[in-house]
Amino acid sequence: MKSSRTVSQKKVSVVIPSLNAKSFIGDCLNSLRKQTYKEFEIIVVENGSTDGSADFLEKNYPEVIILQQSRNLGFAGGVNVGIKESDAEYVVLLNNDASVHKDWLKYLVEAADSNMKAGSVTSKILQVHKKSGTNKYLIDTTGDYYSIWGLPFPRGRDELDVGQFEVADEVFAACGGSVLLRRAALNEVGLFDEKFFAYYEDVDLSFRMRLAGWVVIYEPRSIVYHALSKTSGGGKKPFARYHSIKNTWLLYLKNLPLSLFIMYLPRLLIMSGLMLISSARNHLLVAHLKGLLMGLLYTPATLVDRWRIQRKRKLSANQVNRLLYQGLPPKQEEVFAKIRGK
Numbered sequence: 001m002k003s004s005r006t007v008s009q010k011k012v013s014v015v016i017p018s019l020n021a022k023s024f025i026g027d028c029l030n031s032l033r034k035q036t037y038k039e040f041e042i043i044v045v046e047n048g049s050t051d052g053s054a055d056f057l058e059k060n061y062p063e064v065i066i067l068q069q070s071r072n073l074g075f076a077g078g079v080n081v082g083i084k085e086s087d088a089e090y091v092v093l094l095n096n097d098a099s100v101h102k103d104w105l106k107y108l109v110e111a112a113d114s115n116m117k118a119g120s121v122t123s124k125i126l127q128v129h130k131k132s133g134t135n136k137y138l139i140d141t142t143g144d145y146y147s148i149w150g151l152p153f154p155r156g157r158d159e160l161d162v163g164q165f166e167v168a169d170e171v172f173a174a175c176g177g178s179v180l181l182r183r184a185a186l187n188e189v190g191l192f193d194e195k196f197f198a199y200y201e202d203v204d205l206s207f208r209m210r211l212a213g214w215v216v217i218y219e220p221r222s223i224v225y226h227a228l229s230k231t232s233g234g235g236k237k238p239f240a241r242y243h244s245i246k247n248t249w250l251l252y253l254k255n256l257p258l259s260l261f262i263m264y265l266p267r268l269l270i271m272s273g274l275m276l277i278s279s280a281r282n283h284l285l286v287a288h289l290k291g292l293l294m295g296l297l298y299t300p301a302t303l304v305d306r307w308r309i310q311r312k313r314k315l316s317a318n319q320v321n322r323l324l325y326q327g328l329p330p331k332q333e334e335v336f337a338k339i340r341g342k
Helices: 025-033 052-059 076-086 104-113 183-189 201-211 238-254 258-281 285-297 298-309 318-321 332-339
Strands: 013-016 040-047 067-068 090-094 098-100 117-129 137-141 144-148 153-154 178-182 215-226
Touching: 013 025, 013 076, 013 104, 013 117, 025 040, 025 052, 025 098, 040 052, 040 076, 052 067, 067 076, 076 090, 090 104, 090 183, 098 117, 104 117, 104 178, 104 215, 117 183, 117 201, 137 215, 144 201, 178 183, 183 201, 201 238, 201 298, 201 318, 238 258, 238 285, 238 298, 258 285, 258 318, 285 298
Parallel strands: 013 040, 013 090, 040 067, 117 215
Antiparallel strands: 090 178, 098 215, 117 137, 117 178, 144 153
């Protein structure tokens, strides 16, 4: 099994965390073989797979560096293993259930090379299934927002892609499903927080980059086709609810400057109450309560993280506030509208 190597001379390392993906990771790797940009290596972190994925990769993709883990480290822990293995200037993360356009990597690198303040660059990620009756795709994300209600959410999710996000611009956060990370930015702010395990760990890293003065760029020409949540299962599952509840609190606690933390805490509490009701209605109350408990258990360690982050913060509270989405996330807005009887 490949796990050690000499120092790479490649400019880019593409890191793919993978769990039991033997049946579909080939589509991802085949699309990487077609890239017009060639100065990259591929690192697959086998996150405790039990389906023979590693042997499949050894046999069919000899160019891939395989890092076999004895257990599932989650997205955060898995990609950290890959990032530490790499010595490249740029680390690019890619989901194992995604395939990419032939110029996907070329445009990520060009965007990073042209803006030295960019700590990360994220792609246009499209849902793999076309909307019935059209030749257009539904959008998965074009970068993430962070709301003053304490929730992150993807920009453009489920909208038909008709050219509304064709301009490269700054976004609050990058989606970990396809993102270029600058080594210099990682050296400054650190890697992914492994307490998150999965969900919102990408928003947390982007938040820390923004606080440190880096920017996050959206590059619409870098296109990804994503088969949603093949690994995690997605949807309203106990796994997703547990980690999203835990991480909502950790994300807020770590990164909000004190004045904003106090200002928006009532909104977070209201949103938490609505999420609790939703969990009860969807038979996810146990997972929800476990997430709350683990969030509380992680609070002391997260307060230490908070002290380190805020001590190095380069943006004022007002500057941070201008980066936040000032309304409700769309799905929650729909819920509030129903409550108000509109």
